[in-house]
Amino acid sequence: MGACVSTSRSTCSSKSNGEPVPLPCLGIGFCRQKRTKRTFSDHVVTLQHLPSIPNRVFTNGKSRTSCIFTQQGRKGINQDAMIVWEDFMSEDVTFCGVFDGHGPHGHLVARKVRDTLPVKLQSFLNSCQSRQNGSDQTCFKGNSMKSDVGDLDKDGSIEDKLNSLWREAFLKSYKAMDKELKSHPNLDCFCSGSTAITIVKQGSNLFMGYIGDSRAIMGSKDSNDSMVAVQLTVDLKPDLPREAERIKRCKGRVFALQDEPEVPRVWLPFDDAPGLAMARAFGDFCLKEYGVISIPEFSHRTLTERDQFIVLASDGVWDVLSNEEVVEIVSSAPTRASAARILVDSAAREWKLKYPTSKMDDCAVVCLFLDGKMDSESDYDEQGFSSATLDQSNHSGNAAESDDGQKSEPCLQRNFTVRSAEETDTYGRQAVEVDGDGEAVNNAEDQSWLGLEGVTRVNSLVQLPRFSEERPGP
Numbered sequence: 128m129g130a131c132v133s134t135s136r137s138t139c140s141s142k143s144n145g146e147p148v149p150l151p152c153l154g155i156g157f158c159r160q161k162r163t164k165r166t167f168s169d170h171v172v173t174l175q176h177l178p179s180i181p182n183r184v185f186t187n188g189k190s191r192t193s194c195i196f197t198q199q200g201r202k203g204i205n206q207d208a209m210i211v212w213e214d215f216m217s218e219d220v221t222f223c224g225v226f227d228g229h230g231p232h233g234h235l236v237a238r239k240v241r242d243t244l245p246v247k248l249q250s251f252l253n254s255c256q257s258r259q260n261g262s263d264q265t266c267f268k269g270n271s272m273k274s275d276v277g278d279l280d281k282d283g284s285i286e287d288k289l290n291s292l293w294r295e296a297f298l299k300s301y302k303a304m305d306k307e308l309k310s311h312p313n314l315d316c317f318c319s320g321s322t323a324i325t326i327v328k329q330g331s332n333l334f335m336g337y338i339g340d341s342r343a344i345m346g347s348k349d350s351n352d353s354m355v356a357v358q359l360t361v362d363l364k365p366d367l368p369r370e371a372e373r374i375k376r377c378k379g380r381v382f383a384l385q386d387e388p389e390v391p392r393v394w395l396p397f398d399d400a401p402g403l404a405m406a407r408a409f410g411d412f413c414l415k416e417y418g419v420i421s422i423p424e425f426s427h428r429t430l431t432e433r434d435q436f437i438v439l440a441s442d443g444v445w446d447v448l449s450n451e452e453v454v455e456i457v458s459s460a461p462t463r464a465s466a467a468r469i470l471v472d473s474a475a476r477e478w479k480l481k482y483p484t485s486k487m488d489d490c491a492v493v494c495l496f497l498d499g500k501m502d503s504e505s506d507y508d509e510q511g512f513s514s515a516t517l518d519q520s521n522h523s524g525n526a527a528e529s530d531d532g533q534k535s536e537p538c539l540q541r542n543f544t545v546r547s548a549e550e551t552d553t554y555g556r557q558a559v560e561v562d563g564d565g566e567a568v569n570n571a572e573d574q575s576w577l578g579l580e581g582v583t584r585v586n587s588l589v590q591l592p593r594f595s596e597e598r599p600g601p
Contacts, residue, residue, distance in 0.1 A: 374418030
């Protein structure tokens with residue numbers, strides 16, 4: 128595994144002022160000039176080097192532009208993971224992700240994806256740069272794009288090429304991630320898996336790739352300067368029409384249990400198991416032949432000055448808080464550094480109020496502030512945090528992080544708590560097609576899709592499948 132994390136810069140001339148413009152590496156931008164060819168090994172970083180990489184935060188705390196926090200629920204070990212990686216490939220690129228594991232080894236899957244997926248994304252972008260290095264290309268950085276040729280290439284605009292580049296990188300990195308999990312020698316992902324909600328902010332461009340039911344929203348100001356919630360992703364539940372159609376076409380079954388009619392699940396064709404409460408996930412290879420996929424939805428958004436912050440969270444937050452409530456909590460936090468913690472605390476209180484007989488789910492939150500500003504260190508310390516004790520401030524109760532699968536695992540517990548139908552919101556629908564090559568084709572541009580509001584659930588999995596000699600043939 129490798130990726131470019133070189134801090135070196137190439138430059139190109141800007142026609143506006145003649146000053147050099149820093150050029151991000153890894154396929155983000157290129158110049159119409161000869162450059163010294165660099166080999167992939169010149170800037171390879173392995174997974175073993177990740178702990179020493181600066182500006183990469185994955186435990187409770189803050190970075191220059193964000194704060195993150197996770198808290199263990201009451202179902203066993205915390206299976207949520209999160210990450211903020213600033214200076215991801217260049218100074219104006221930030222990677223954020225939240226991963227919600229499920230199944231006996233879900234916490235290990237979530238952490239493995241957290242560590243490996245960003246590196247794979249870098250690797251594919253670096254490979255793209257290596258292929259195109261030396262060719263005539265347009266140079267751009269962030270949302271500021273400058274070309275030293277008069278006309279756009281006939282193949283399309285700069286924006287289209289940028290969008291296409293990131294789409295390909297997300298699709299390939301997700302595919303490679305799932306393939307690695309399947310062949311991992313010490314990590315059993317047959318009935319364990321993880322969601323993934325990942326975003327890359329590059330200047331004013333926001334690129335998103337996601338699977339499962341974790342969610343991203345944005346706090347933005349409307350024309351009256353009032354804060355509003357904008358949902359950026361759609362919860363990929365099994366009863367979304369396109370998702371259900373694909374699963375049924377692959378002989379999988381989609382239905383809800385009688386005691387939780389608002390929670391659609393995916394079931395094997397020959398057994399009432401495992402009851403997966405999402406249509407896409409990493410791992411869960413017992414269902415990969417029956418319609419569950421790891422192909423991400425991809426989308427791009429251009430940020431404006433009205434956009435204030437982005438919140439990524441696992442469904443433990445969305446099960447009990449609406450998009451509007453989350454935006455209100457984050458925007459009214461006394462300090463930005465405390466926003467993620469306060470949001471998780473609010474979710475914990477709502478779990479006790481709304482579902483006092485249920486076991487609270489794990490919660491993980493990433494708050495990314497788009498103006499790049501955070502509180503002063505003194506304000507941060509007043510909220511009970513300290514950057515010096517970042518690693519010790521994890522309240523999630525996780526065991527020592529490892530992907531070797533050798534830790535003692537929590538047992539799956541089936542909870543038959545009945546949810547009130549009044550808590551179930553109307554589903555928005557998103558059209559997702561899969562082409563002949565198995566790639567996702569997003570038709571959301573043609574329709575006005577509404578993101579799903581929080582739908583409470585008991586567990587991501589109901590029970591493990593029971594394979595025996597009585598299993599019917601195909």
